[in-house]
Amino acid sequence: MDDLVREWTSQLLDSGNVAALIAGVISLVLVLGRNTWLLLRNVVTIAHEGGHAVVALLSGRKLNGIRLHSDTSGLTVSTGKPTGPGMVFTLVAGYPAVSLLGLGGAWLVTADLAHVMLWVCVALLAAMLLAIRNAYGVLSIVVTGGAIFAVSWFATPAWQALCCALFSWFLLFGGLRPIAELRRKRAGGRAPSSDADQLARLTGLPAALWLACWFLIGLAALLFGARWLLLMPQV
Numbered sequence: 001m002d003d004l005v006r007e008w009t010s011q012l013l014d015s016g017n018v019a020a021l022i023a024g025v026i027s028l029v030l031v032l033g034r035n036t037w038l039l040l041r042n043v044v045t046i047a048h049e050g051g052h053a054v055v056a057l058l059s060g061r062k063l064n065g066i067r068l069h070s071d072t073s074g075l076t077v078s079t080g081k082p083t084g085p086g087m088v089f090t091l092v093a094g095y096p097a098v099s100l101l102g103l104g105g106a107w108l109v110t111a112d113l114a115h116v117m118l119w120v121c122v123a124l125l126a127a128m129l130l131a132i133r134n135a136y137g138v139l140s141i142v143v144t145g146g147a148i149f150a151v152s153w154f155a156t157p158a159w160q161a162l163c164c165a166l167f168s169w170f171l172l173f174g175g176l177r178p179i180a181e182l183r184r185k186r187a188g189g190r191a192p193s194s195d196a197d198q199l200a201r202l203t204g205l206p207a208a209l210w211l212a213c214w215f216l217i218g219l220a221a222l223l224f225g226a227r228w229l230l231l232m233p234q235v
Contacts, residue, residue: 017231019162020165020229023165024226024229026166027172040174042068044171044174046125046144047098047101047175049066049068049075049094051095052076052078053128053131054097055090055093056090059085059087060080061079061087064078064079065077065132066131067137068137070136083202087202091195092195094195095195095218096175096214099218099221102170102171102172102221103172103224104117108164109161112161112232114164118160119152121148126145168229169225169229172218172221172225176215182196186207196210196211196214
């Protein structure tokens with residue numbers, strides 16, 4: 001493990017990619033800042049609910065709709081067997097989806113495929129728009145998709161890479177904060193129907209274990225994503 005850390009540290013120092021490091025710091029500030037987080041958490045909610053929706057469809061459930069709310073909460077409704085693997089996988093998918101999307105974005109940026117990341121995001125948001133069932137949700141998807149489309153259409157390749165790096169960092173950091181928030185809510189008895197609590201009732205495994213698993217997935221994604229982003233082609 002020590003050798004791995006030394007190897008990664010050496011690579012990061014040799015890359016000299018200050019722009020990617022600055023993008024990471026900015027993203028961390030946006031996630032930790034109270035006012036910025038209240039606004040940008042909507043993006044995390046979109047990714048979270050999108051994760052539920054995709055896995056629900058892949059597991060054979062019928063997707064009835066997605067709602068995004070102004071308090072940055074969301075709800076994905078699907079029809080199917082109320083127990084069993086399909087329901088479990090659907091509930092599990094929300095929190096890791098944010099971090100895994102950030103990890104995928106980091107890989108694409110490092111592979112000099114930022115334009116692919118932008119168009120994939122636009123396509124996913126367009127597909128998600130078809131499932132949205134409330135006005136605020138439509139507004140959130142349109143604004144987010146519009147911003148990403150503008151970057152893909154008007155920005156130079158260098159700026160596209162930086163914007164995608166910033167977005168990937170944001171998802172990697174932003175995937176962890178909601179897990180910590182849920183832990184605090186559960187400690188205060190304010191989230192009896194959370195994904196973790198529903199999974200506890202379905203599987204018999206404690207909700208705290210699911211929270212720990214999600215956090216470890218998010219942390220691993222952050223570590224690997226950070227390494228990729230800091231080694232991205234310099235702009």
